[in-house]
Amino acid sequence: MKFKTTPYHHDLLKDTDRLAVFYEAIEQYDSNTDLAYDLGCGSGVLSYFLSSKFKEVISIEADFKAFKCADENLANFDNVHVINSDVLEHDFTKKADLIVCEMLDTALIDEEEIPVLNYAKKFLKDSGIIIPQGIVNTVELVNMQRHHIHWDEGAKYDVLSDEMVYSQFNFLDDINPDFEADFKLKANKDGMLNGLKITTYTKLNDEIIAGPLPMLNPPLLIPLDERQIKVNDFIHVEIKYSMGKGIESIKTGYL
Ligand SMILES: C[S@@+](CC[C@H](N)C(=O)[O-])C[C@H]1O[C@@H](n2cnc3c(N)ncnc32)[C@H](O)[C@@H]1O
Structure with missing residues (x-):
């Protein structure tokens, strides 16, 4: 067709x-x-x-x-x-x-998946299901070349920590679109830290999980103030954003 x-x-x-x-x-x-x-x-x-x-x-x-x-x-x-x-x-x-x-987007920030589902779910039967059923978000410390928020579409960056899950959602739950979290990431090499990489995995159902694809949640790179770090340092970072309000709503900082 x-x-x-x-x-x-x-x-x-x-x-x-x-x-x-x-x-x-x-x-x-x-x-x-x-x-x-x-x-x-x-x-x-x-x-x-x-x-x-x-x-x-x-x-x-x-x-x-x-x-x-x-x-x-x-x-x-x-x-x-x-x-x-x-x-x-x-x-x-x-x-x-x-x-x-x-209406997916990395960490659900730039599209209206959460506001739309919070509203439309009232019109789902008690036995009803949602596809996709949810997402898992991870974060890594990076040194990135571009100093503005951008999606990973070929720009270079160096990863300075392991990948850590920082949030996950089941779309059947009521979800507060105003999100905030803080996490401690351990550096796995020396380097100039200046950003976070957010990766979103999409759970279509209990069996199918999709990693980032060109048109489905490409990783998002978010600047942080520059800081020289050494292997095994713990870096305490906070992040806030509003899901559905766009990447302009993202705020990051060190704790
Ligand atoms: C990522 S596209 C997916 C399109 C299609 N479902 C597909 O898989 O090819 C998301 C679509 O949702 C639409 N959209 C976004 N917010 C919406 C809203 N509040 N009400 C209705 N449509 C909306 C956009 O215009 C866009 O066409």
Whole structure:
């Protein structure tokens, strides 16, 4: 099937590993198959995967151009209804068996996954599930070349510590979007510390975990004030951000 897309949604489709993990998780879903919501459906590709498993699929997309593509792509599927709306303003009338919501971004900071799920979860049956089911975030100390917040898309950096899990979320839980944590990381080499690397692993279901992919949570590099460190030093760092409010909300510091 040929999909009409916007340039951004075309890049999302080209990341076939991203599509594969969502396809597998939807294929493995084997519970009640009445109604699924696809929140932030983009070009409609995940709704297309859902269409053969569910009696009804309701697909919601805020961006008008993407909505037009999805509406056209899925026009021949009588059980799929595509709606142009911000999920946060949509009046849901029915409870779903499954919510698929791919508004993911590294540590969920720059996209609305958490505000959208906190709202839309009220329209999930008690037995309902969410794909993906959650995420795990890790942090490492780094020396990075660019001194501003950026995603890991080829810029060089040197890792100065082991990787440590600092937070994890199950999307069925109520999640406070205002996040703060502090952690002690042990340097594994001498060097000039000037940043943190955040990596997000996506738990599609109990069996499928996706590491960072080009269009799914590429690692995020965040500056810290420069500090010369030595192997075995413990570095105590704090981080705060608001999930859904963008990378401008990130604050870091030493403790
Ligand atoms: C990462 S894209 C994923 C698109 C598609 N689900 C896929 O997997 O190819 C996230 C989509 O969510 C949409 N979106 C973001 N916030 C939204 C909101 N509050 N309500 C509806 N759509 C939203 C964006 O416009 C974008 O198309």
